[in-house]
Amino acid sequence: MGRRRGARHRSPRRPADRARLLLRIVDDIRAKVPRDFPLSIRLSVTDYEPDGIPIEETVELCRRLEAHGVDVLHCSGGHHAGMEWEVSPWYQVRTPHRWGWEKIKDAVSIPVIASGSIVSPETAEEILASGSADFVSLGRPLLADPDWARKAKAGRVLEITPCIRCNDGCLHRGLNKGRSVGCSVNPSVAEEGRFPVTAAGESRRIAVIGGGPAGLHAAAVLHDRGHDVTLYEPGELGGLLNHAQGSTVKQDLAALARHLIHEVSRRDVRVVARAADAQTIAEGGFDAAVVATGAPDESPRFPIEGRLPVRTAAQVRVTDAPRGRVVIVGGGFQGCEVALRVSAAAATGEATTVTIVESNDGLLAGEEVFTDAERLPLFLDAAGVSVRCGHTVVGIDDEGVRVETAGGVETVPADAVVLALGRRRADSALADELEAAGVDVRVIGSAREPGRVFDAIHTAFFTARSL
Numbered sequence: 518m519g520r521r522r523g524a525r526h527r528s529p530r531r532p533a534d535r536a537r538l539l540l541r542i543v544d545d546i547r548a549k550v551p552r553d554f555p556l557s558i559r560l561s562v563t564d565y566e567p568d569g570i571p572i573e574e575t576v577e578l579c580r581r582l583e584a585h586g587v588d589v590l591h592c593s594g595g596h597h598a599g600m601e602w603e604v605s606p607w608y609q610v611r612t613p614h615r616w617g618w619e620k621i622k623d624a625v626s627i628p629v630i631a632s633g634s635i636v637s638p639e640t641a642e643e644i645l646a647s648g649s650a651d652f653v654s655l656g657r658p659l660l661a662d663p664d665w666a667r668k669a670k671a672g673r674v675l676e677i678t679p680c681i682r683c684n685d686g687c688l689h690r691g692l693n694k695g696r697s698v699g700c701s702v703n704p705s706v707a708e709e710g711r712f713p714v715t716a717a718g719e720s721r722r723i724a725v726i727g728g729g730p731a732g733l734h735a736a737a738v739l740h741d742r743g744h745d746v747t748l749y750e751p752g753e754l755g756g757l758l759n760h761a762q763g764s765t766v767k768q769d770l771a772a773l774a775r776h777l778i779h780e781v782s783r784r785d786v787r788v789v790a791r792a793a794d795a796q797t798i799a800e801g802g803f804d805a806a807v808v809a810t811g812a813p814d815e816s817p818r819f820p821i822e823g824r825l826p827v828r829t830a831a832q833v834r835v836t837d838a839p840r841g842r843v844v845i846v847g848g849g850f851q852g853c854e855v856a857l858r859v860s861a862a863a864a865t866g867e868a869t870t871v872t873i874v875e876s877n878d879g880l881l882a883g884e885e886v887f888t889d890a891e892r893l894p895l896f897l898d899a900a901g902v903s904v905r906c907g908h909t910v911v912g913i914d915d916e917g918v919r920v921e922t923a924g925g926v927e928t929v930p931a932d933a934v935v936l937a938l939g940r941r942r943a944d945s946a947l948a949d950e951l952e953a954a955g956v957d958v959r960v961i962g963s964a965r966e967p968g969r970v971f972d973a974i975h976t977a978f979f980t981a982r983s984l
């Protein structure tokens with residue numbers, strides 16, 4: 518009786534079998550190139566699947582690759598169907614594959630290249646100095662700043678535009694839509710020749726109103742074009758990027774805030790710590806104004822009574838994150854990420870439970886980055902965040918958040934509430950007033966349309982190029 522069709526596929530996995538094709542390819546290449554031609558293999562330390570490839574199998578494979586003449590092992594992780602490891606997002610830990618490449622390095626004598634979310638020179642230096650790996654490799658950080666290595670070597674670390682691991686410009690709006698790769702923080706990536714920052718025909722006095730990411734970036738580019746720039750910001754420079762300060766969740770945004778602030782501070786840009794209105798602009802004798810005042814939070818459409826602490830998602834900082842039974846109102850991206858930040862902040866503190874209530878039937882119902890829509894719920898699950906969809910909030914009182922469901926009205930008990938209702942369109946009063954006064958006025962970032970970092974930086978860059 519012959520062997521059943523498919524029997525080979527059902528037999529237990531044997532590393533020797535799985536490696537055969539790869540080793541034959543390696544042997545063939547090795548036979549065709551001189552021995553001093555360096556041969557590198559990139560491979561995942563594991564696919565991170567429950568029944569996937571264990572690290573022991575990868576280590577054994579690496580030993581065999583070395584024996585077959587491979588010169589260097591380039592270690593990544595994950596696979597295309599699980600992109601939270603392959604292109605780890607900002608709510609994933611940095612250098613997630615370190616544990617794996619270190620096991621491989623211990624087992625072989627050829628060099629090991631580390632990869633995966635090595636976004637800062639400090640991290641790269643620590644990996645090399647500690648002997649964790651022999652080389653580091655960069656992917657997305659080079660889209661964010663092609664001069665990453667040159668600036669790092671020169672010690673100009675804060676001048677590096679950091680990759681924020683948003684996967685928005687490169688994957689979501691780029692490759693996933695069949696377009697060329699883009700980048701949220703580098704509008705001219707891959708098109709540097711098309712969008713150079715050149716000197717303006719005439720130097721003008723320009724006021725930038727608002728010191729969030731859009732205003733900061735516009736101010737730096739306008740300065741580089743030869744304009745005389747004054748930036749007005751009554752609060753904290755960095756705007757909404759600052760909510761991630763000190764957190765391991767979206768720490769990359771805090772790095773971007775530090776970079777953008779540095780880029781303004783090292784230029785001859787006047788920063789004025791107060792708000793500007795039409796009178797300010799008129800009295801200052803400005804030729805043009807760039808409005809970058811952001812978008813206000815959406816207002817709750819339900820009564821808030823009693824003394825329960827209620828704050829917005831942007832007001833949650835790691836140093837004073839709410840504790841106890843925390844209820845997040847809203848399950849869009851803002852609600853999901855603040856739930857992770859509160860959970861991360863509570864990990865070392867007192868017992869905290871986090872619950873998201875959302876009126877839609879599922880989380881992330883808006884236009885989300887596709888990798889977030891697919892994988893963010895898994896991170897919430899891993900963090901122990903409870904999710905109640907189909908719960909429409911009808912009020913907040915001393916007991917908690919009152920919600921209406923198909924079964925009636927009930928209360929989700931809470932010690933603290935975070936409103937994550939998104940942002941609404943800003944009114945155009947300031948821009949209208951400036952325009953009526955004859956000022957050349959432009960509106961950028963979320964003041965034009967609530968958006969993500971991509972929109973803030975891109976509208977700032979292209980507006981500054983046009984002035």
Ligand code: SF4
Nearest residue numbers: 680683684686687701
């Ligand atoms: S789009 Fe975002 S993730 Fe992609 S390279 Fe740019 S900053 Fe990094």
